[in-house]
Amino acid sequence: MDWQCDRTEDLVDNYLAGEADDADxxxxxxxxxxxxxxxxxxxxxxxxxxxxxxxxxxxxxEVGTRPSKSPETFLSSGSSRRSARISMRRRNYTYIAIAAASVIIILVLFIAYGSLVKIKKSTPEELARLQVNTMSKAVALIRHPGKITNDRQLVALLEPKLAEKLKQDELPQVKEGKFLDPWEKPFRVMTDETSGRVIFYSVGPNGIDEGCKGDDVFPSN
Amino acid sequence: MSESDAELVKQARKGDRTASDRLFRRYWKQIGVFIYQKLGPRGDWEDLLQDIFAKAYRSLKQLRHPERFGPWLYTIAGSACMDVLRAQMRRPDGGSIDDVSESLLSAPADESKLNGETLEAVRTAIGDLPDNYRVVINLRFLEGMSAKDIADFLGEPAGTIRNRIFRANRMLEEKLKEYF
Known part of the structure; x- marks a missing residue:
């Protein structure tokens, strides 16, 4: 290779760099x-x-010399189909997350409510208290208590009134013509010495009538 | 006489939508080809192109040297391409040669003397170049700029740009020698 070849090779590089000299x-x-x-x-x-x-x-x-739509439509918002797809995907994820969270919250509330109700139901003392309160108030509404000669008459008179005040699962059981407390013992009846009111009370969990003392459940007022 | 990039950037920063439109129309083809080379015809390059311009528009106030808008835009585009390619690599169905558009595979050979296979080979070879090599090759053969013009545009020494063009040409000639 002589100097002429070297000069030609330089020219080729210059030519491809856009800087070829006419003389060269x-x-x-x-x-x-x-x-x-x-x-x-x-x-x-x-x-x-x-x-x-x-x-x-x-x-x-293939690209085109200008945008297919005015730059104004996408410059400020960046709302190309790709961006829109990404935004939509993000929105969808957000909706799914909100829906999932809502379902979880509803479930938790439902379970919590169910537990509360269950606790309420599962406390015989509370149920007994509610029953004696309601029964004692209801019996006070009976105009002629002297006509009541047996438990069956009492039950027949009180049941409709209790049904108005209590829910189905709060109503005291009736067995052999008697109201039974949550421990399935008959409610007792006595006259309050101070107020003169007829009141119902339960003998409580121990099943022993202690005259509204000990674990007996009696009206709160 | 058309306004310089720097003048248009300054006007666009003040909210002149005409200036920003002109600025982005000026670079649509260059940046479009730049990302097209990387993503190929299968990619949603047009949407990406819009996103790149939208991002540049929103970040215009952060551009310290308005006269360097072009190189700055190339940087944004290069970064956006990498994001897309990374996302495609994570996707199991991310791209295949079968997705090459029919229009390219059936490109008329008589008009451009290129068939689909040759064009795809050139696109791939250019797309495989480092971004800074690809920019100079595009400016040289797409925009017809000389090494000196490219150096002015990019704000780099002319010798560096000549050397970069020389190396890029060598790499491309090596890969494409069966096509010319």
Missing amino acids: WDFAVKHAEECPECRQKLDDATSYESLMKSAMLAMAR
Whole structure:
């Protein structure tokens, strides 16, 4: 390779960098007529440049020279279909999360309420207290208590009144014509000495009538 | 005489929508080709392009040197491409050669002397270049800029740019020698 080949090689690099000098180009073309290797280099360089320019043009055609819609429509909002898809996906995730959280909260509340009700139901003392209160108030409404001669009459008179005040599962059981407390013992009846009222009371968990003392359950007022 | 990038950036920052429109229309093709090379015809490059411009528009006030708007936009685009490619790699169905659009595979050979296979080979070869090499190759062959013009545009020494073009050309010639 002589200096002419070196100069031609430099020209090729300059040509591909867009900085070929006309004088250098003329020189290289003239030299290439006599040098097959340099002619090949010049041919390769021009073919390569042509390929690159054609490919760039094809890619530019694919992209288009301007946006398909006005830049104003997407510049400030960034609302391309891609952004919209991402936003929609995020929104969907948010909705799903809210829905899931709501379901969980409802379930927790439901379970908590159920537990509370269960606790309330499962406390015989509370149920007994409610029953004696209600029964004692109801019996005070009976106009002619003197007509009541047995438990069955009492039950028949009180049951409709209790049904108005208590829920189904709060109503005292009735067995053999008697109201039974939560421990399935008959409620007792006595007259309060101070107020003169007829009151019902339960003998409580121990089943022993202690005259409204000990664990007996009696009206709160 | 058209206004410089710096002038348009300054006007766009003041809320001049015409200026921002002109600015982004000016770069639509360049940045579009830049991301198209990386993502290929299968990618939703047009949506990505809109997102890049929207992001640039929102960040315009953070641009310290308005005269360097072009290089700054290329940086945003390069970063956006990487995000998309990373996301595609995470996706099990992320892209395949089968997705290459029909329009490219059946591109008329007589008009551009390129068939779909050659164009895809060139696109892939360019797309595989490092971003800073790809920018100079695009500016050289798409915009027809000389090494000196590119150096001015990017704000880098001309010698550095010449060297980068030289290396990029060598890499591409090596990969594409069967196509020219």
